[in-house]
Amino acid sequence: MRISHDVHVHTNLSSCSRDPEQTPTNILQKAADLGLRTVGFTDHLWVSDLPGASNWYRPQDENHVLQIRSQLPAEQHSVRVLIGCESEFTGTACGIDAARAEYFDFVLLPCTHFNLLNFVRPEHIVTASEQGALLLERLDQVLDYDFVTGIAHPFVAAHQGHIHDEMCRFLLQSDQLSRCLDKAAEKRISLEITKGYFPQLFGKEDAQFHDESVMPILEKARRAGCLFHFASDAHELRDFGTVLQMQPLADQLCLREEDIHPLFRDPAA
Numbered sequence: 001m002r003i004s005h006d007v008h009v010h011t012n013l014s015s016c017s018r019d020p021e022q023t024p025t026n027i028l029q030k031a032a033d034l035g036l037r038t039v040g041f042t043d044h045l046w047v048s049d050l051p052g053a054s055n056w057y058r059p060q061d062e063n064h065v066l067q068i069r070s071q072l073p074a075e076q077h078s079v080r081v082l083i084g085c086e087s088e089f090t091g092t093a094c095g096i097d098a099a100r101a102e103y104f105d106f107v108l109l110p111c112t113h114f115n116l117l118n119f120v121r122p123e124h125i126v127t128a129s130e131q132g133a134l135l136l137e138r139l140d141q142v143l144d145y146d147f148v149t150g151i152a153h154p155f156v157a158a159h160q161g162h163i164h165d166e167m168c169r170f171l172l173q174s175d176q177l178s179r180c181l182d183k184a185a186e187k188r189i190s191l192e193i194t195k196g197y198f199p200q201l202f203g204k205e206d207a208q209f210h211d212e213s214v215m216p217i218l219e220k221a222r223r224a225g226c227l228f229h230f231a232s233d234a235h236e237l238r239d240f241g242t243v244l245q246m247q248p249l250a251d252q253l254c255l256r257e258e259d260i261h262p263l264f265r266d267p268a269a
Ligand SMILES: [Zn+2]
Pocket: 086, 110, 113, 152, 153
């Protein structure tokens, strides 16, 4: 398969995007220039009347995130636009529910924002094996939500690069990983292949975080029959389009168009 979609893209509507150029108009122009056929916008979301939001999430409610519809340019250059969101799961609270998932073309749910201390990750969970165990517990839980289209960056914990290689080894040794992959495959919930898995591909040296570490996990997921989607998780315009640099990894994994979530497949393929 040829990578032709990026369905994890933030815009200015996300509080953590600080690039004034990160607008739907600029993103769709760049998508057309690069030959991308499908773009999915996924700003951070916590629905206003669902309990448990942090102060950071609270202003990023459905009214805020859905402003994107009025920001879409008339000229979309034949790029297919999907309006999604990246909500949140804390282990006890979820930022979206089935009724509100209907507002969106698709829903990404993350389970690994482990930088959000005492919100997503309890502070006593520290080591690679502790965080790996938490990841598997949370992955299993987010796969219970039937309205979820895909899991955002399931196999990397945010800002925990110093334990990444070790955590991947932990995951691969766990029976729980196989159970989660079987569950994702059965429920046809897509697993994200994100730029964030591959620091070396994007020019960053890291002694504890190697591009190769996640590959056996992704291979195992493919063998389990999982669906996938590709993602830049771009917050800045210069990061949008980097999804195409992952093509050699897609080839290495022998991914076929059928391995991509049906919603995100190339309509022309
Ligand atoms: Zn995320």
